[in-house]
Structure formats: C-alpha cells, structure tokens
Amino acid sequence: MPDPLPPAYTNETFPFPPHYSFPPFFTLQPNPLTRTSQLQSWSSLILSYTRHHRLSTLSVVESYNTPLFHNPSLNRRLPTSDIREILTYMSSKDGGERVEWIGKHGKDGGAGGKCWVYWRRPEEWADVLESWVERTGQKGVVLTLYEIGEGDATVGAEFHGLDPELLQKSLGVLVKKGRAQIFGAGEDQLGVKFF
C-alpha cells in the first residue's frame, strides 16, 4: 500500500487554507453562527496541520508561537485563551471528539494545557493496525511495540513513528475487542499478539 502521508521529517511546507490569510480568522467572532463556522475551520486546519507534521499532541503554550497559530506575514496570532477554546470545542461531541485533554486540569491551563490531537482516533488506528496485520500475515505472531512503531518492517506504514502511548491506546482498543493481547513487563518490553 502506498503511504498516503508524508513522512514525519518532511520539509515540504504545509499548504495553509485560504482562511489562514484572512486577518479576522485570528479573532474569535462575536456572532455565534460565524463563530461556529470559524471553529470548524480552525478544527480542520489543526487536524490537517498536525497530520502533515505527524504530531499527536499539542501544548497550548508551546504551539502559541508556531506557524499554526501565528501568521507573521499578517502580524496576526491566536491568543492562548482562544487556542484553548478551539481545542475544547474539538474535544466536544460537536467538534467530533478529535481532541482529548491530558490531565484533569488540562483545559484550565494547568499541566501546560496539553492535549491529544486525533487526526486519527485510537479506534481508527486500531483498524489501520489490524488491516496491516492481516495484509502481512502476522496473525498469531508476537511483536514488540517497538517493532511496530519503530521497526524496519513497518517503515512506510502509516503508523510508523506513532507516539508509543497512542500506539498502546490503539492496541488497547483491539485488546478490548478480543483481537489482540498485550503482555510483557516494563514499558520497553511490551509485546503484542494479534488474533
């Protein structure tokens, strides 16, 4: 299967959507209807940006200065409070639950305001993993998590280089469904067997 995603170390510049060059896009709109559409546009921008750069988490404080939320050519930037609002919207049902705050007080700014950004949710990763196992005939084979995430065999697969914690979450979905079993001791030595 050809890899539809650019590799993590891509130097190709991210093609920003036209909204990004529209100055008021960086001010959350007072009109609720306009704001809803604006939140949706931001959400899809954030998802395609993190996907392009293969990011699985975002920190409000750290991303504040990245091109994602700061457009120097317009001299516009999204304030951290607005970044939080958008991410919180994305974590809601309306926003498609594409964000999950890490830590209880994540959204209030504690713990650095960090969150998972799911341009693929764990269950979606689980499907990708499962079809890879099926395609490569590795049912019943024991693999370490490292092999899946970083091994030579998975170079070019979409999940190659995936955040280990997210990988574990995704495998957890398969475990719940009874399609896989995780065993072993210690973070680095976890193994998984697919059924």
Added chain:
Amino acid sequence: MSSSRRGVGLSAFSTTALNNAYANHGTTLRTAHLESLRTQLSVFQQLLHQFSITHAKEIRSNPTFRAEFARMCNAIGVDPLASSHTSKDSKSGGSFWSQMLGGSVNDFYFELAVRVVEVCRNYRGENGGLMGIEDVKRVVRKGRGVVGGGIEVSDDDVRRAVKSLEPLGSGFTIIDIGSTAMIRSVPKELSTDQSTVLEAVQIQGFVTVSMLQINLSWEKARAGAVIEDLVADSLLWVDLQVEDETEYWTPGFIHHSDGT
C-alpha cells in the same frame, strides 16, 4: 380559453408522434452504440462526447432521449455537470450545455441548482448567506472531492440554476452589490445603508467606522449601527488585532487570497 386548449391538444398530438419517432430512433442508436462502447471505458467517454455533439438535436428536442443520455453519463462516471467546453465557448456566450440543450430550464439546471443550494448552505455560517457567484463557481468547479471534479460552469448557468429555484419559494435570489453579483440564500432585505457598506467593503476587503465617516460623511453612530447589524447577520467578520481601529472584513475575501 378554448383556443389555447385546442392548441394544447394539437401540440400534444404532434409531440407524441415526434417523440415516438425520436424514441425509436434513440433506442436504435443507443443499443447500437452501447454494444460497442461497453468494451472500453476510455474510448466510451471519448465517443460519448462526440455522440452528444452528433446527436445534439435529439438531446435537445427529446426529453426521454435526454434523460437516457444523462443516465448513461452518470452510469460511467461522466459528470453531466462537467463541461470543459465552457471556456472555449465563452466568446459566443452561454455554455456548451446551454447551446446544446436550448434555453429551456432542464435537468442540467436543476442538478446545478441542487449543487448551488448545497454550496450556499455549507458556507452560510461563514458568509451569512451571501456568496459571490464567482465563489460559488469556484466551489462547484472543485466538485465534491470524490468523483468527477473539474466542473466548469458559466455565470449564465448559475443564474439560470438559481432562477429555476424561484417557483420553490426558497428565497434564493441574485442581487448585485456594487459590481459584484451575489447569491443570497437567506430571505432578508438589506437596507440602503447596509448595501452601501457591503459595496464599500468590496474595495479593500474591510471597512472601519472612521472610513465610513470620512467617505460617506456618516455620523459615527450611524456607521457603527450599520456595521453592528451586518456583524449580527454574519455578513462581516471582526478583526480586533489591528493597532488603531477595529476592522470589519467581508468573508468574501477569505477565498480571494488563494494563490497569494
């Protein structure tokens, strides 16, 4: 009354005969063509195009034949809305389809109308239900992103399509703001002041209260009130990150920055 009724009877009679003749003719053609064309899809598509030109007369005059033709296009993944010949024919005015199908409101325009409604609805939150024809065309041209992209339609096509919605009382109308034709998809009347501001905003993409004061010699309160109304109707976006004065932007400029 009686004369018009007689006219209906007569014309119905003659069209039926004509229809039958065309239908027979059409069936013969269809079966003959389908048999050979099925084998190669790419060749088929090429031929389909030629077919549509050769049999333009039948397509124009015979609704059954036309429907079959459209169905055939759909079946093999040729978008009946896609007409790459618009640009070539732009000098002679009207699209390939409007030339071929004549001026009557037909399936093509209904289908385009459905798409225009879709597009306007999708962008309503962003632009408050006022969208430039150029923007609508741009989105229609992109297609739905799945199959059959690259749909070229002309202004004329879009205008006809919107017109075909009139009997539905959907509130879709084309209004001219300054020199820009826009499709209004929410039934709302604009006041003179609002139209004036929307026209002014086309120039630079934004206005400020003091710009309106200076250029239109309006009182500050009047300028502020009109802008506030337009923001409330989602027709203007607020930019608070300007050093001296808040700017109010038209969402129509979002997609103008394409390619810069």
